[in-house]
Amino acid sequence: MKVNLVLSAVSAAAAVTAFSLWNGKALCILAVYLSFLFIMKGPASLFIQLCVMSVFGMIYVFQADMNVTHLKREQPHFNIVFTNVPEVDGNSMQTIAQTDSGEKLLLKKKFDDLEDKRHFEDNYLAGMECRITGILKKPDSSRNPNSFNYQKYLHNRKIHWILKVQKLESCKIEHQNNFIYKLINIRYKGLKLIKKQFSEESRGIASALLFGEAGFIHEEMLRSYQVLGIVHLLSISGLHVTILAGGIFLLGIRCGFTRKKMQGILLVILPLYAVLTGLSPPVIRACGMAVIYLCLQIFNVRISGAQTICIANICYTALNPYILFDPGFQLSFTVTSSLLFSSQIISRYPNYLIQSFLISFICTICSLPIMLFHFFEISSAGILVNMVFVPLYSFIILPLAILSFSVLIIHAPAAEILINFFHLILQFLYGILDQLTEVPFSSIVFGKPPFIVLIMLTGFILGVFYYWEAKMLKNAKVLGLLIGMLLCYQYFAEYITPFGEVTFLDVGQGDSIFIQLPFGRGTYLIDTGGQLEFNQEKWEMKSSTFEVGEDIVTPFLKGKGITRLDKLILTHPDMDHIGGAANVLKDIEADQIMISQAVIKEYLEKEVFTNVKNSIVVPVRQGHYWTTGEERFVILNPQKTSKDSNEASIVLLAQIADKKWLFMGDLGEEGEARIAKKYPALRADFLKAGHHGSKNSTSDLFVGQIKPKYAIISAGRSNRYGHPNQEALDVLEAHNVFIYRTDKAGAVSFRFSKREGTFSQMLP
Amino acid sequence: MNNCLYCTYELESSITWYTILKRESREPQFCEECTSRFEIISGARCKVCSRSLYHLEEQFVIDGLCLDCHRWEQNPEWQNVLSKNLSLYTYNEFLQDLIARFKYRGDYILIEGFKKMLLKVSTELNFDIAVPIPLSSERLFERGFNQSEAGLVSMGLKPVHALSRSHSEKQSKKTRQERIHHEQIFLLVDGMDLKGKSVLIFDDIYTTGSTLRHASRILKEAGAEEVSSITLARG
Numbered sequence: 001m002k003v004n005l006v007l008s009a010v011s012a013a014a015a016v017t018a019f020s021l022w023n024g025k026a027l028c029i030l031a032v033y034l035s036f037l038f039i040m041k042g043p044a045s046l047f048i049q050l051c052v053m054s055v056f057g058m059i060y061v062f063q064a065d066m067n068v069t070h071l072k073r074e075q076p077h078f079n080i081v082f083t084n085v086p087e088v089d090g091n092s093m094q095t096i097a098q099t100d101s102g103e104k105l106l107l108k109k110k111f112d113d114l115e116d117k118r119h120f121e122d123n124y125l126a127g128m129e130c131r132i133t134g135i136l137k138k139p140d141s142s143r144n145p146n147s148f149n150y151q152k153y154l155h156n157r158k159i160h161w162i163l164k165v166q167k168l169e170s171c172k173i174e175h176q177n178n179f180i181y182k183l184i185n186i187r188y189k190g191l192k193l194i195k196k197q198f199s200e201e202s203r204g205i206a207s208a209l210l211f212g213e214a215g216f217i218h219e220e221m222l223r224s225y226q227v228l229g230i231v232h233l234l235s236i237s238g239l240h241v242t243i244l245a246g247g248i249f250l251l252g253i254r255c256g257f258t259r260k261k262m263q264g265i266l267l268v269i270l271p272l273y274a275v276l277t278g279l280s281p282p283v284i285r286a287c288g289m290a291v292i293y294l295c296l297q298i299f300n301v302r303i304s305g306a307q308t309i310c311i312a313n314i315c316y317t318a319l320n321p322y323i324l325f326d327p328g329f330q331l332s333f334t335v336t337s338s339l340l341f342s343s344q345i346i347s348r349y350p351n352y353l354i355q356s357f358l359i360s361f362i363c364t365i366c367s368l369p370i371m372l373f374h375f376f377e378i379s380s381a382g383i384l385v386n387m388v389f390v391p392l393y394s395f396i397i398l399p400l401a402i403l404s405f406s407v408l409i410i411h412a413p414a415a416e417i418l419i420n421f422f423h424l425i426l427q428f429l430y431g432i433l434d435q436l437t438e439v440p441f442s443s444i445v446f447g448k449p450p451f452i453v454l455i456m457l458t459g460f461i462l463g464v465f466y467y468w469e470a471k472m473l474k475n476a477k478v479l480g481l482l483i484g485m486l487l488c489y490q491y492f493a494e495y496i497t498p499f500g501e502v503t504f505l506d507v508g509q510g511d512s513i514f515i516q517l518p519f520g521r522g523t524y525l526i527d528t529g530g531q532l533e534f535n536q537e538k539w540e541m542k543s544s545t546f547e548v549g550e551d552i553v554t555p556f557l558k559g560k561g562i563t564r565l566d567k568l569i570l571t572h573p574d575m576d577h578i579g580g581a582a583n584v585l586k587d588i589e590a591d592q593i594m595i596s597q598a599v600i601k602e603y604l605e606k607e608v609f610t611n612v613k614n615s616i617v618v619p620v621r622q623g624h625y626w627t628t629g630e631e632r633f634v635i636l637n638p639q640k641t642s643k644d645s646n647e648a649s650i651v652l653l654a655q656i657a658d659k660k661w662l663f664m665g666d667l668g669e670e671g672e673a674r675i676a677k678k679y680p681a682l683r684a685d686f687l688k689a690g691h692h693g694s695k696n697s698t699s700d701l702f703v704g705q706i707k708p709k710y711a712i713i714s715a716g717r718s719n720r721y722g723h724p725n726q727e728a729l730d731v732l733e734a735h736n737v738f739i740y741r742t743d744k745a746g747a748v749s750f751r752f753s754k755r756e757g758t759f760s761q762m763l764p
Numbered sequence: 765m766n767n768c769l770y771c772t773y774e775l776e777s778s779i780t781w782y783t784i785l786k787r788e789s790r791e792p793q794f795c796e797e798c799t800s801r802f803e804i805i806s807g808a809r810c811k812v813c814s815r816s817l818y819h820l821e822e823q824f825v826i827d828g829l830c831l832d833c834h835r836w837e838q839n840p841e842w843q844n845v846l847s848k849n850l851s852l853y854t855y856n857e858f859l860q861d862l863i864a865r866f867k868y869r870g871d872y873i874l875i876e877g878f879k880k881m882l883l884k885v886s887t888e889l890n891f892d893i894a895v896p897i898p899l900s901s902e903r904l905f906e907r908g909f910n911q912s913e914a915g916l917v918s919m920g921l922k923p924v925h926a927l928s929r930s931h932s933e934k935q936s937k938k939t940r941q942e943r944i945h946h947e948q949i950f951l952l953v954d955g956m957d958l959k960g961k962s963v964l965i966f967d968d969i970y971t972t973g974s975t976l977r978h979a980s981r982i983l984k985e986a987g988a989e990e991v992s993s994i995t996l997a998r999g
Contacts, residue, residue, distance in 0.1 A: 002774070006784050041788045306779035344780045465781035 005310040007037070007045065008052045012314055015053035016060045016321040025451050032455075060321045067322075069160035070103055073136050078163065080105065081174065082128045083181075085188040087215065088121050090542030096159065104158055106139070107132075109165035114539045125188065127181035129174040133167040143506040143746035143762055144552050146376070146448060146559030156322040183275045187211055190276075190405075197408055197415070201430070202423040205234065209401045212236040212277035219544060224433045227443040229364065229382020233393045235328070236277045238336060241286035243398060244273065263294050270294075281316075281329035285336070288312040306340040309333065327374045331367055338366035344469050360386040365483075369458050372449050372490075376558045381442035385433075397425065446490045447561020457486055494561060495520030502656065503749040504688070505529065505556060506742040506762065507548045509716030509723070510576030513663060513688065514556070515656070518753065521628040523562055525590075526569045526652065526663055528553050530579015549580020554587050556747075565590040568615075571650040571665035573602040585611040597621040598638040598648035620650060631656050636675050636682075637667060646691060647671050653684070657752040662706065664690035664697070672702035680705070686750070687711045687737070693724025700731050710738045710759070717743045768795035769877045770862060792876045803854040805998060812837070813973055814851040814998050832973065846980045847990050850885050851970055851998035852878065859997050863968050867911050875911075875918045878996060882919050889992045891964035894921040897979055898950065900929045915966040915994070926956045926963075926986070927979055950982045959987035964994065971999035 014033050018026045037046040079100045086095035086107070097107045111117040139162050142149035154160070175181050191213055194206050204217030214222070214234050225231040233239075245266055252262040274287040289305075289312045296303055303311075313333055316323060323329045339346075342362050349355055360383045371378050379385075404418035436442060449457070460483045467476035489496070498518050505512040507529025515524040529548040557563075568590035570578045593612070595603050597619035603609075609617065625634040632655040642648035649665025662684035664672075668691055675682065687708035690697035692715040711732050715723040724741065732739055740748045746762030766775050769792050794802075808817040810830040817825050824831040836842045853859055866874040896912040904910060916923045927950045963983050967976060970993070980991040 002779050003783055003788075006779055039787075040785070042790060045788060304778060310779075341779060341781050341784065343778070344782065462781070462785060466785045469780055469782040470786075 002307060003041075004045065004048060005307055005314075007041070007049055009310045009313040009317075011049045011052040012056040012317045013324055015056040016317065016324050019057050019060045020064065020321075020325075029455070056317065056321070059318055063321055067155070067158050070101055071099070071105075071136060071161060075136065076133055078105070078132045078134065080107070080130055080132055080163075082107075082124060082126055082130070084184060085126050086120070086124050088117065089544070091117070091536070091540035092542075093120060096157075097163075103160070106154060106159050106162045107165060108162055109168070114537075117539060124171070125173070125181075126184040127173060127175040127178055128171055130171040131169045132163065132165055133169070134163045134165045137162045137164060141763070144556055145503070145747060145749070145762065146555045147552050148555075156325055158322075180275060183272060187276050187278070191216075193408065194405070197412070198419055199423040202419070202426045205397075205426055206401050206405070206422070208234040209236070209240070209398055210277075210405055212280055212283055216543070221430055224430070224437045227379060227381075227437045228385045228433055229379030229443075230385055230389045232282075232331070232335075233389060235280060235282050236286070237282035237332060238286040238289070239390075239394055240277075240398065241270070241273070241283075241290055243394065244402075245270065245290055260298075263297060267291060267294050281323060281326050282332040284316065285309075285312060285329070285332045288316060304340075306337065306343075309337045309340060313337075327370065330370050334370060335363045335367055338362055338465075342465065342469075345465070356387050356391075357383070360384070360390075365461060365464075368461065369454050372446055372457075373454060376448050376555075376561065377443055377445040379443045381436060381439065385436065392429075397422075400425070444491070445558050445561060445563045446487065447493065448559045449490050453486060453490055457483065460486065491561065494523070499751060499753045500657065501749055501751045502661065502686075503556075503747055504712050504714050504740070504742055505552060506746045507552055507576075507580070507714075507716075509692065509719040509721070510548065510579070511571070511665070511688075511692075511714045512548075512553055512580070513714070514560075515654070516560070516562075517628060517631055517656070521630065522566045523564070524567045524569060525553070525557075525565050525584075527571055527577040527665075528568075528580035528584045530575045530577065530581070532575050532579075547580065547583055549583035550586075553580050553584050557584075557588055563588055567592045567594055569594040569650060569652065570596075570603065570608065571663075572596050572645050572648050573599055573606050573608070574645055574666065575606070577666070578603070578606060578608050581608045582610050585609075585613075585615075589613060590615045593617045594620050594650065596638050596642075596648045596650050598640065598642040599645055602645060636679065637665075637671055639674075649690075651675065653682070657757050658755045659685040659757075661686045661688070662708070663688040666691040666697075668694070668696040669699045669702075672697065672699050676702050676705050683707055685709050689713045689724070689728065689732070691723075692716075692719075692721070693728040693741075694721065695725040695727050698728040698731055700734070703731050703735050703737065707735070708737050710740065712748055713739060713741045713743075715741065715743045719743070766790070768793070768798055769874055770794055770798045773797075791879070792873060793880075794877045798858075801856075801858040802852075803856050803859075805851060805854055811848075812846065813849045813970060816854065816998070836973065836977065842977060842981070845984055845991070846973065846977050846993060848889065848992045849970055849973070849976060849995065850888060850993070851995045852881050852885060853997055855969060855971075855997035855999040863997065867907065867968060870908055872909055872914060875914045878915075879918045882915065882994060885994055886919055886964070889964060889994070890990075891962045891992060893924045893926075893958075893961055894919075894964045894966070895926045895979070895983065896923045897965060897967050897975060898925070898927045898929045911968050912966050915968070915996070916964075919966075921964075926953055926958065927951065927982060928953055948978055948982065950979050952982050952986050956986055958983055961988050962990045962992070963988045964992055967993065967995050969997045969999055970995040 010033065014030055018030045034046065037049055080097040082095055083098050083104075084095050086093045092108060092110045094106060094108045097105050099105060111120065139151045139154045139159075141151035191207055191211055194203050194210065195216070198206050201218070204214070204221065207213040207216045212235065217234065222231070225234060248269065249262050249266060252265060253259065257265070270287045270290050274283050277283050289308045292311050292315075293303070293308050316329075339359060339362060342358075346355055346358050346362075349358060363386070364378070364383050368378060400418065400422050404415050404422050407418055408415035460479045463479040464476050464483065467473070467479065494516070496519070500518040501514070501516050503514045505514065508531070510529035511527040512529040513526040515522070515526070517523070529552065531548060565588060568581070570581060570593065573596075591614075593609075593615045595617060598621065600619055620635050621638050621640060622636055625632070627633070634653045635650060636653055637651035638648040646666040646668055647670060649667045649671070651665055651667055651671070652663040654661040654663070660683060664687070672690065682705065684706050685708060687703075687706060687710070689711050693713040698711075713724045729739065740759065740761065742748060744763070748759060748761050750757050750759050766789070767773060768775055773795055775793070775795050805814060805816050809815060810817060810833055811828045812833040813830060815830045815832075817830065820830060826834045829837065837844070862874060865871045894916045896910055896916055899907070899910045913923050930949050930951050965976060965979055970976060976993045980993075983991050
């Protein structure tokens with residue numbers, strides 16, 4: 001009977017997934033689950049679970065039906081309420097707001113000057129009502145493989161539009177007495193206080209631990225917490241709730257309250273705490289579990305932790321089925337429930353050290369499929385680091401944070417010592433963590449596993465725990481070995497796969513082309529994209545900005561499981577080609593970096609090589625070539641010297657999948673004429689058009705000689721230069737060349753095996 | 765839904781990986797806690813009667829046999845009458861209560877809980893037919909069923925009623941000496957021909973082995989080639 005509770009939670013998730021995705025994969029999972037129910041649990045259980053599934057299917061369909069916009073793009077004026085305190089970062093702010101018709105919007109505003117920003121920060125809080133003039137914009141869906149799908153993310157939060165604010169008028173503070181807005185504003189005040197009083201290094205962690213706000217943590221620091229698998233310590237979860245609730249409970253009893261009364265008090269405090277800490281899924285999970293447990297206790301019903309988490313999961317899914325797709329939700333519930341389900345196994349080992357290792361190990365193993373799916377990498381160091389850091393955070397850092405903040409509120413000067421101490425400990429720890437991240441294989445990038453690998457991995461993991469608990473250790477070991485083999489396969493897939501690809505990433509205005517050859521014969525990246533940098537004043541600078549290399553190219557490569565490139569070819573030193581290189585090279589190593597020999601000095605001026613670790617930089621010019629056995633690569637440009645950076649572009653002729661590819665970089669007409677003259681017999685099947693399809697490239701003469709079948713133009717959506725130019729398009733069309741444009745299609749991929757290949761594009 | 769045969773509590777005591785993933789059994793069974801109270805006979809055991817040799821002092825063990833079996837086998841009259849007995853559990857207090865509830869208080873279904881173990885053990889023996897130990901008509905009337913027959917039926921065997929009772933005294937009310945040395949209490953049913961057959965008999969408890977041996981002897985005299993037995997408990 002109790003097991004039905006677990007099955008119901010799984011059924012709810014299966015039903016929502018199947019109804020929302022409605023594709024082969026989802027139905028395949030559903031079929032596997034239904035057969036499991038029928039074979040292992042019998043027809044009665046199957047019937048019960050089918051009922052649960054229909055209920056949750058209906059809940060989802062109903063919610064999906066409601067999750068549509070009622071606004072029209074042309075609408076210029078809006079009456080909105082700020083439902084949260086706006087996040088101000090650099091020269092802009094964003095927040096979620098609600099229109100008078102009840103629809104949620106993402107509000108974005110750019111500040112005119114520092115005064116505007118200050119005024120905004122001081123006055124705009126949750127519950128503010130404003131009249132806004134602005135432009136509605138559809139959020140972007142993902143334009144590149146493995147990059148963040150903003151549209152889907154917002155859709156799952158029931159937001160369909162981004163409102164770019166032009167004018168804010170007649171703002172007044174309404175909803176004075178709205179309790180939730182009050183709490184949200186208290187939270188904001190708390191964060192402001194931390195920002196003011198804590199040191200720069202410790203304020204991020206303090207905000208995260210006290211108010212669940214991880215946005216202020218320094219990017220480098222956050223990254224090391226991620227790599228070492230302890231980033232969960234920075235999000236408020238069961239640990240914090242247990243310590244807080246337990247502390248209050250004991251304190252209350254010490255003060256002479258009865259247990260019953262303290263339970264009642266906690267039932268009030270916990271939901272308030274959840275709002276104060278930002279209502280993230282792990283907070284809701286932990287507080288929800290505590291509330292369910294306490295409520296049932298009032299009715300003298302005692303349930304186990306495993307039952308509590310199942311009930312919490314079912315309730316949460318029923319209230320908001322979209323939450324199932326949130327990585328935080330998935331990780332929080334998976335890790336906690338897997339620990340609860342493993343209670344039998346853990347209790348078999350009496351040694352405290354072994355137990356804490358097991359807890360850490362079980363968490364890592366159970367979160368494997370989720371981590372691989374979302375983040376493509378796994379922190380192998382996490383198992384050991386957690387053993388030290390979980391107790392450290394529970395017993396020292398978190399209590400110290402709470403203590404310093406409490407003292408800060410009561411008597412600010414007295415808190416100084418505590419805050420300094422807090423700062424010193426964190427600095428010391430960060431020093432250790434920073435060293436640890438340098439240890440090889442502390443984090444392993446596997447790439448995004450194919451569906452079948454994920455399913456097998458999940459099955460094997462469940463099997464290991466089943467046999468482990470049933471004391472059939474031999475079977476458990478066999479399955480453990482299979483998991484290891486599966487991970488090895490995933491890790492080395494690059495060297496085993498008979499498929500290759502040439503992908504033109506959509507990096508906005510710029511180039512970035514990824515070439516992967518079959519059987520690990522080579523991985524090359526031509527250019528990294530990049531943005532022009534504007535000179536910004538200090539107040540305008542954002543703590544985290546979108547950057548092409550970091551946010552498009554690196555995730556793309558990691559999703560492919562690539563952390564090492566054979567060659568990084570930087571065609572010429574313009575920002576839209578090399579701007580992202582510094583950030584890409586932070587996470588991805590390149591054995592060889594090819595640069596254009598004609599303009600070496602300019603590369604150095606642009607600080608491309610700041611993060612280079614073990615690379616050889618090779619300046620190349622016309623005549624340089626290499627082969628892989630199957631494929632051939634020849635460089636046709638630059639000459640020895642060049643007056644112009646574009647004309648100095650590396651031009652690469654490649655023979656891949658028995659087809660000729662010509663990658664032109666930013667070469668213009670002049671260079672094209674030179675190449676045409678020098679190589680009169682030059683033909684190519686695929687042409688990466690020069691200079692984003694500008695007016696001065698892709699000349700009639702050149703296209704006429706090369707006779708390409710396909711041309712790919714890498715240009716930014718509505719870029720300021722008007723690329724690709726109509727003239728260039730006309731020339732290509734006149735020669736019957738099929739054109740792919742990254743500004744229209746998103747990333748364009750050519751996938752091939754041996755001699756056959758097909759094009760595909762990200763956007764429909 | 766599915767409760768323990770003995771303590772009637774819910775079978776799954778907690779939600780763990782095993783209980784979530786295991787095959788839901790519709791068959792009646794004992795819960796984990798009750799199961800843990802059975803003492804499986806492990807380690808060295810007497811080759812004939814399954815008695816655990818672990819707690820016996822050295823002088824009572826001869827050639828892998830317990831002293832009792834050794835004595836039986838030394839006696840030419842009883843030599844090789846019972847070729848092998850297999851018992852599932854040691855006759856501890858828990859099993860004593862359970863068997864009393866089964867036999868004397870008519871909780872017939874309890875035998876179903878042993879089905880799996882019985883089937884597993886029966887594969888170690890080789891037999892053609894299964895014969896229950898008969899009850900006198902008074903006892904049968906009193907109890908409503910024959911526990912020996914019940915065991916065989918639970919194993920899916922078809923009992924052959926080859927034996928009947930000559931008189932009615934309860935074995936359990938007799939002393940050891942009386943049991944071993946009294947005359948034959950079983951009779952062969954008329955017209956039974958067991959020539960060349962291997963026979964399996966089942967009883968709830970093996971205490972001195974005298975009941976089983978007496979029954980075996982009649983069966984052997986009727987031509988059975990080999991007689992082996994299974995009991996739930998080894999006293």
